[in-house]
Amino acid sequence: EAGVAQSPRYKIIEKRQSVAFWCNPISGHATLYWYQQILGQGPKLLIQFQNNGVVDDSQLPKDRFSAERLKGVDSTLKIQPAKLEDSAVYLCASIPGISYNEQFFGPGTRLTVL
């Protein structure tokens, strides 16, 4: 069974530029999460989807971050414009359904904002 796929693996941009990350969860997984992991810290939840609907985006900085999961499968996280403090690893995770408590993580996208 294929795991959670993310791309790109690495991205370097200048501040004020925009960037997008892509995630394809494990086939059949209805729930998808995006986390931000700043160096030296644990991952912090940004947004949670159930199929194509948002369950929780309370920690998403909505002035610059957006995310979508239009068909309830893959998802895109966008930052526009990026700030220096957005440098982090962005992790995607999925689970089969809301009652399942083991999350499966992708390899992450490491973003460096210069």
Add this chain to the structure above:
Amino acid sequence: GDSVTQMEGPVTLSEEAFLTINCTYTATGYPSLFWYVQYPGEGLQLLLKATKADDKGSNKGFEATYRKETTSFHLEKGSVQVSDSAVYFCALILTGGGNKLTFGTGTQLKVEL
């Protein structure tokens, strides 16, 4: 709010040494507890979990026991190997909390020959 506190790293051990990584939690409800591991260049992997008090999670020689009275979930291994070098994260999910993981800050383990 809910939170997880881990001992700071890095923890450096010689191969075959005994490992303990301390983890304590604060939660308003009754959480499930997890240890995730992140090997260099890889994503997070679930190492073990426990869903109720006194449960012991175990995997790959690692163990952790859910202690409600001390709100702790310390990770232990009797004999570490160089291949165990990684960052270890303690985390919790609240029952009925939408399966949102709250992570500790992580503890880096370095095992030397």
